[in-house]
Amino acid sequence: MSVLANKNTRILVQGITGTQASFHVRRALAGGTQIVAGTSPKRGGEEYFGLPVFNNLREAKKQIEFDSCVQFVPAMGVKAAMREAVEAEVELVVSIAQGVPVHDMLEIKSMLKGSKTMMIGPNTPGIITPEEASLGIFPENIVSKGCIGIISRASTLSYEAVLETQEFGQSTVIGLGDDMIIGSDYREIMQRFMADEATKALVIIGKADNSYEQAAAEYYASLENKKPVVAFVAGIALPYGHTMGYAHDIITHGRVTVTDKKNIMRESGMIVVDNINDIHKALADLHL
Amino acid sequence: MNIHEYQAKKVLAQYGINVPKGGIAYTPAEAKRVAQKISARGPWMLKAQIQAGARANGYFSGKKGGKGGIRQITQIANIPNEASQMLNKTLITSQTGPHGRLVSKVYVEEFADVKHLFYAGMIIDSSAPAITLLISDDIIENIIQFADMGKGKFLRIPLHYDKGISDEKIYEILNFLSLDKSYLQSFHDFFGKVLFTFINLDATMIEINPVGITPEKKLLAIDAKINFDDNALFRHPDIVKMHDDYEEDERTLRAKRYGFQYNEFNGNIGCIINGEGLALAAMDTIKSHGGGLACSLNIKGGVDKEKIANGIKLIMTNPRIEGVFINILGGFMRCNMIAEGIISASQDVGLSVPMVVRFEGTNKEEAIAILQQSNLPVIFAENTDEAAEKLIAQMEVND
Known part of the structure; x- marks a missing residue:
């Protein structure tokens, strides 16, 4: 699956x-x-x-x-x-x-x-299901068939996430795209991973800008039967409002820092790590 | 891309939006001539042209507490003197940073006789997604202030991409500003034109701060700021021509020329990565180890050896650098090209600070071998966390 x-x-x-x-x-x-x-x-x-x-x-x-x-x-x-x-x-x-x-x-x-x-997408490495299908530019040689689903909004960090999940392998890896406006957000993809038999846990890689992570947390909190999610949000050290893409959303919806994002995600039940290289340990602790 | 106020007003005027009569001047004498040409009688407005806001409350270098970059002048005889206090001087505002910006031109304008002033901004709300109009009756110095304003303090109106602005939405604005129905036509006309400009020119922000209402109930753009989407500039050659190179620092400009993105921060570590996500993760990890970035160079998509070497030099020659952090995830980008770039840059400008390199992906082993053979004192790391830890430890040793 x-x-x-x-x-x-x-x-x-x-x-x-x-x-x-x-x-x-x-x-x-x-x-x-x-x-x-x-x-x-x-x-x-x-x-x-x-x-x-x-x-x-x-x-x-x-x-x-x-x-x-x-x-x-x-x-x-x-x-x-x-x-x-x-x-x-x-x-x-x-x-x-x-x-x-x-x-x-x-x-x-x-x-x-x-x-x-x-x-x-756009601005995404695409989708890869190891040993089955590659839609995009994900290198096949770093993925392997397994039980972790990955959803990432930072293209280069999706490769990092793959490296962190090597021990478990991946069911499917999906890059949502790095841009301010993207075709699909976390929710639509999370829903599918929740229903996928091969996926035992999810890794979510988020970013400082926009409000996609808050929406993902809201959706996750609303689920009754949910698989564990390990999440990382990049950009905690980014000076506030450094990019306009970031500013647009806080302008229209109020100030949300990376720390706020992480807290919202934690409250929804996700396991939030502070360092991208802690993802492996967080997954190992789940004893999947 | 940003443009100056005088350029933004010219653009708005081309789209039929009312702006005060004005002209640009590069010398005090020219400022006087422009003023006389605009209007026989004062007052006039003298406005320093820099691409940063909060000019009125700013001050000129060495004159803290002195007059700002926007002044009202009643006597024509005073214009050259006031202009000379601005021209070729550095203006510091809450948005320029402590170094301020050099003023190379002033905009001379007729004084607008308006009775009511309010804020209008148009941006893109990515979560809707929709073009969104923001209206406020309060004084707004920086659009970012909206983030901390409570609900009800400002009006937020999402606009349909293809439907324009309905009468209902205009009534909403009038209601918010406590204005009656007699303003409907002029508000409709004004904001319809702003939206048309926004869409037609691929703008990401149009800020008219403030909009003034004349006694004849016409709306006037007293100030104007437009940001354009860099990705859409290929559709707007006339806008590209308005770019003012002096508004960007030299390293940013040169990085752009190589096709890379350069950013500056307050720390002392130079960072070279290939991808925005990696830049963010590098920044976070370095911070968690007690360090901070001075600058970062994103060489995403770089495939030209010479450009890569030149890009690396931009980082290595930054005087604030006390350590270099390189994190490359090779895909399209081959790690060995970065290794060769590091060697070539080091030969040209020297390597006097610690450098930690983490390579992953395409041609990783080859890249490491090349650097080892070069005898450069490069430290290798297996992941981002280890790289940050090793670099900061080495920088402490060097202290």
Whole structure:
């Protein structure tokens, strides 16, 4: 079992002919990920890694079955790529691009509302279910099949979380994306991990900015049967209001420091560690 | 990206928003000429142009308690003298930090005859997510003050991205400001235009502090501040042209040129990482061991050897550095390129402070071998916590 992606997930790569895409598609295929096709404007009809390439998702949908997309499109193309995905009713889209304009994300969020599409990212390493599927750029060689689910809002720290959970292995690792506005937040993903048989405990990596962690804690507190969550929130040493992304949320919703965030998470029942290198010990103490 | 007040007003005026008549001046004599051109009679406003707020309550270097960076002047003859007290002087405000900012130009404006002043700010609330309008009748010096203001002290109105501002929302504002229905049209017109500007120019903040209401019930932007989304600047070449390099320090600018992000803090450790999360974790871990960052360089996405070496030099030549902390999680970024960058930078500028390096991921072993062969006094660590502990211990030895 796993969350969002497994060996049966049929994946189409948007922007398959780009350099980044080529590198990661080759790796994912070698690892057994079921990539079935790709899109690339004006390249329809070609073959890439033996996979059919279509001009767009509409054309692809007529000829091939797929349920998920990975986008290797540049930041400025994400809005158009998301519109295609929403119109083609793709269930899951992982968007890797860094630097998507925030106003584009506002538009994308309103497109997603009421649609059949779930978006992960942007600015994320993606999703990886060890030995089954890789949607994004997570290196396969550091993950191993196991019982810890990881959800992270800090891309580079998700690798740290993987290293901390090596003894237990991972059910699925999901990067929500580092940006101010993201496609999906913790709650939607936590819900799935709570229902996943393979996952015995969750690791959550949060950040100083925005209010996503508070919402996650609120959701966790409301659960009746819950799996243990070990959480780390980065940025306690960050000078207050250092980034505008941070300021926006405290401006609109009141001051919440990293310490406040940690307290809120602790009160919800999560095990909150102060140092990222304490995650392993906290998990070991659970005797999973 | 930020722009100056005079530029922000020009932008707003282009979108049909009323602003006081004004002009920019680089010398005292020019300030007088601009004033005469704007209006035959005073008073005039003289405003130091720096990209930081709270100018009125600030002071010029060496003149603590003296007059600030926004002044009302009644006699035309006094303008050159007042302008010379600002030009090429350093203005210190609650938002500039202790070093202040050098004033290289002043904005001369007609005095606006307004009867009611209030605060208006437009930002993006990421949790909704929605563009959000903030209104306050109180004096706000820094937008961050809203964080500590109680509910009811200010008005927060989420705006629909594609629906604009409804009459109901304008009534809400009027009600909050105790104004009657006769202001509906001018408020609707004003905030509709502000929203249009915000969306059209990919702004992340527009602050009009204050908005003034004229006797004719027109709204006027007395002050203006606009921040733009750096990621969307490719759509706005005209805005990019407004960038003032003098507003950023040299290291930040140079790091940007290499495609990296440089930040400064109050401590004494220089930190090189590849990713924002790593930067935060480095800062937290160093703090937990009793240290603090002086500066950090995020070389995420760096693939050019020369740029990496130059970036590392920016950190190593910072005079406040007493130790260097390097934490690289190699993925795209190959650890050996960082190792080569460290060696090349050390050859150019020397390595006189302790340096702890933690490599993980792509080409980790190769990177460690390269550094070991270089005979540089580099200390290696296996994880972030160990790296911070070793660095601070070594810095204490050096003391």
